Amino acid sequence: DVKVTQSSRYLVKRTGEKVFLECVQDMDHENMFWYRQDPGLGLRLIYFSYDVKMKEKGDIPEGYSVSREKKERFSLILESASTNQTSMYLCASSLNRGGGYGYTFGSGTRLTVV
C-alpha cells in the first residue's frame, strides 16, 4: 500500500517562528499536495507539486511556501507562524497527473500556534 508519512502528529509553535512540516511518500508518486483542514471549511489546498522542483499555488497560499527537492518529499514552510495558521495540515500524493486515481493522505499534523 502507498504510504504517506507526515513527520509530526502534533506541533506547538510560537508566533513568529519558522515552521517546517515534512511529508514523505514511498510509492514514486508524481503529484503531492498540502491542505489545511478547519471545522466548517473542509479541506483547502495550499500548494501542490507535479514534479521535483515544481510548485504551484493552491487556493490559500498566503503565508506559506513549499519545497520539493526530491520526488518523495514535499515540505510545507510557514515563514513566520501566526495564530490564524493553527489548523490540521494534511499532505497527500497521487500517481496520475491526468486524474483517475484518488489521493492518498497522511495522518495529518495538528499545528497550534500560540
Place this chain on the structure above:
Amino acid sequence: GESVGLHLPTLSVQEGDNSIINCAYSNSASDYFIWYKQESGKGPQFIIDIRSNMDKRQGQRVTVLLNKTVKHLSLQIAATQPGDSAVYFCAELFTGGGNKLTFGTGTQLKVEL
C-alpha cells in the same frame, strides 16, 4: 469559484440500516468524483470513485450514484456498522484542468447502536 457542498452536516442512522450521504457539485465540467472517509484523528481514506460517463458504481457495501442532470452525487452504505462512523467527503475533479480535487465540507455519519 466552483464549489462542492453537502446537504446535511450530520447524519444519524441505526446500526444495520442503510445510509445515504448526498453531495451537490457546481462545476458541470467535472468528470471525476471521489468519496473519502475520515475517522477521528486520521487522514481521509479513499472509498470509491466514479467517472462522469457512469451513473452508478458499486463497491463492497458502498454504492455511488451520479446524476449529472442535477449535478448530484450520493454515497450509499448498506447495513451500516459502528465502524462506519466518520466524516465523509465528496470531491470533484476536472481532469482537463490538472489533478486538483475540490472537496466538500463533509458530513458526519453517526451510527447508533
